[in-house]
Amino acid sequence: MDNPTGLPQFPESYWTASTEIPTFSALDRDLQTEVVVVGGGITGITAAYLLAREGVKVVLIDGGRLLNGTTAHTTAKVTAQHDLIYDELIRSEGEEQAKLFYQSQQEALDFVRATVEQENISCGWENHDAYVYTNTESQVSKLKDEYEAYVKLGIPGAYVDDIPLDVAAIGAVVMNHQAQFHPLEYLKGLLKDFTERGGQVFEETTASDLDHDETPTVFTASGNRIDAKYVIQATHFPYHDSLGFYFARMHAERSYVLGLKAKQPYPGGMYITAEEPKRSIRNARQADGSELIILGGQSHKTGQGICTINHYEELQMYAKNALELDEIAYRWSAQDLITGDKLPYIGRATASHDNIFVATGFRKWGMTNGTAAALLLTDLILDRANRYEELFSPSRGTSGKMLGSLIKDNADVAKHLIGGKLDFGSKRAEELSPDEGSVIRFNGKRAGAYRDEEGKLYLVDTTCTHMGCEVEWNNGERSWDCPCHGSRFSITGEVMEGPAEKPLKRLTP
Numbered sequence: 001m002d003n004p005t006g007l008p009q010f011p012e013s014y015w016t017a018s019t020e021i022p023t024f025s026a027l028d029r030d031l032q033t034e035v036v037v038v039g040g041g042i043t044g045i046t047a048a049y050l051l052a053r054e055g056v057k058v059v060l061i062d063g064g065r066l067l068n069g070t071t072a073h074t075t076a077k078v079t080a081q082h083d084l085i086y087d088e089l090i091r092s093e094g095e096e097q098a099k100l101f102y103q104s105q106q107e108a109l110d111f112v113r114a115t116v117e118q119e120n121i122s123c124g125w126e127n128h129d130a131y132v133y134t135n136t137e138s139q140v141s142k143l144k145d146e147y148e149a150y151v152k153l154g155i156p157g158a159y160v161d162d163i164p165l166d167v168a169a170i171g172a173v174v175m176n177h178q179a180q181f182h183p184l185e186y187l188k189g190l191l192k193d194f195t196e197r198g199g200q201v202f203e204e205t206t207a208s209d210l211d212h213d214e215t216p217t218v219f220t221a222s223g224n225r226i227d228a229k230y231v232i233q234a235t236h237f238p239y240h241d242s243l244g245f246y247f248a249r250m251h252a253e254r255s256y257v258l259g260l261k262a263k264q265p266y267p268g269g270m271y272i273t274a275e276e277p278k279r280s281i282r283n284a285r286q287a288d289g290s291e292l293i294i295l296g297g298q299s300h301k302t303g304q305g306i307c308t309i310n311h312y313e314e315l316q317m318y319a320k321n322a323l324e325l326d327e328i329a330y331r332w333s334a335q336d337l338i339t340g341d342k343l344p345y346i347g348r349a350t351a352s353h354d355n356i357f358v359a360t361g362f363r364k365w366g367m368t369n370g371t372a373a374a375l376l377l378t379d380l381i382l383d384r385a386n387r388y389e390e391l392f393s394p395s396r397g398t399s400g401k402m403l404g405s406l407i408k409d410n411a412d413v414a415k416h417l418i419g420g421k422l423d424f425g426s427k428r429a430e431e432l433s434p435d436e437g438s439v440i441r442f443n444g445k446r447a448g449a450y451r452d453e454e455g456k457l458y459l460v461d462t463t464c465t466h467m468g469c470e471v472e473w474n475n476g477e478r479s480w481d482c483p484c485h486g487s488r489f490s491i492t493g494e495v496m497e498g499p500a501e502k503p504l505k506r507l508t509p
């Protein structure tokens with residue numbers, strides 16, 4: 001068994017458990033439209049909503065159910081305080097760019113706030129101050145530098161010695177008037193407006209290929225085509241690389257979340273530690289009026305988490321010791337993509353693609369980044385000027401920092417490409433207990449084995465179909481995860497997250 005005491009056995013996010021999303025049928029014919037939005041998370045739905053409001057004919061497709069990707073597994077703080085970033089951005093990109101970045105995120109937050117009000121969306125919207133705090137002497141100077149950056153950039157905030165939350169802290173930088181919400185309730189509201197304006201939605205419709213001629217065509221796995229003037233790839237990882245080499249320019253990082261039953265009234269505020277391992281804290285009001293504390297943290301590169309259930313256990317221990325909370329109602333985890341310079345890629349997929357757009361690399365701050373992406377892409381499609389176009393351009397110059405990170409990430413890939421092939425695991429298939437997975441040796445070769453709760457054995461070839469690295473078992477989520485570029489596969493080998501497009505080869509036990 002891969003499941004320790006006290007944790008819900010199967011992961012489920014509070015957001016998906018507490019809302020019902022309308023269902024849509026799969027596409028079963030060819031279509032023509034002005035814009036195809038591929039991917040129904042915050043980025044895709046917001047872009048579809050904005051374009052439809054401008055009278056553009058939009059088709060929105062998703063390979064699975066809508067709102068079942070990273071957006072359903074977030075912690076949903078809506079803030080321009082992306083951890084510690086502004087001092088770093090001033091140093092690497094200059095004050096002007098750092099200020100532009102802040103403004104893009106604050107505008108996205110203001111847009112969501114105004115939309116919630118305008119569309120009258122009931123989504124647990126609450127305004128809170130956001131804190132990055134520390135209880136470690138060595139982090140205090142970093143927090144003070146970040147506050148200096150706030151002052152330079154005109155960000156409303158303060159440096160404080162204590163925080164309202166009852167955890168040990170010796171200093172914090174606070175950004176005023178930020179927010180949190182229930183992301184799926186909010187996006188349900190946008191979706192309603194989109195469909196009422198005639199927007200078409202298709203679920204279980206995977207985009208499998210993309211023809212980028214003068215007018216692009218999206219081909220679906222079921223054999224249909226959608227011809228359009230523009231395509232937005234809002235698939236988290238761009239499903240079609242379009243020679244943008246996104247797999248070599250970003251890496252995927254997973255984080256873990258617990259939904260804990262609160263014992264005390266929550267003092268307000270959203271919190272994240274300055275130091276690793278991160279601890280991210282907010283509250284959420286449940287339908288019955290009771291309060292949930294949402295605690296996140298424990299990030300690691302996808303496929304490199306070793307025994308992933310341990311990360312939930314670490315959070316469980318922190319909840320018990322620091323927050324005195326032990327009743328876990330939900331647990332979930334997810335990953336996000338991080339670029340070399342920590343800024344997202346939003347815009348034309350490459351300089352030679354006028355009509356194919358991507359939006360990715362949100363660094364676990366996609367509530368504002370995804371919204372900023374939708375606002376920017378809407379402007380690009382409507383041929384309107386947008387002052388963030390250059391800042392976020394996927395074709396932007398490769399700064400020294402970006403190149404350094406690129407070399408590091410790709411050296412890491414080389415290490416796993418070679419090292420993974422030599423690791424055959426320590427178990428044999430017969431030794432697996434119910435609900436246990438492991439790398440095994442099968443017919444002399446490396447294979448992935450999972451025995452389900454009824455004792456049925458599933459075997460896959462562990463060679464990742466993207467570029468040949470060896471996938472590793474993720475016992476927290478029961479999936480096969482690739483340590484090179486973050487692709488994930490189900491126990492039957494189906495692709496759960498890209499860049500891989502093809503399933504793992506099934507082996508017959």
Ligand SMILES: Cc1cc2nc3c(=O)[nH]c(=O)nc-3n(C[C@H](O)[C@H](O)[C@H](O)COP(=O)(O)OP(=O)(O)OC[C@H]3O[C@@H](n4cnc5c(N)ncnc54)[C@H](O)[C@@H]3O)c2cc1C
Nearest residue numbers: 039041042043063069070071074075076077207365366367
């Ligand atoms: C643990 C965690 C906590 C986070 N907390 C915060 C937070 O507090 N605040 C914040 O701002 N951000 C946070 N983030 C980041 C944020 O959740 C993400 O950046 C954001 O949700 C990404 O949204 P998206 O729409 O780009 O992608 P997704 O929500 O993943 O949507 C992509 C969609 O594309 C579909 N798709 C993929 N491939 C195809 C294909 N080929 N054809 C058709 N459809 C396809 C998928 O099914 C999916 O529905 C967090 C991230 C993590 C991992």
Ligand code: FES
Nearest residue numbers: 464466467482485
């Ligand atoms: S995701 Fe690139 S090799 Fe697996």
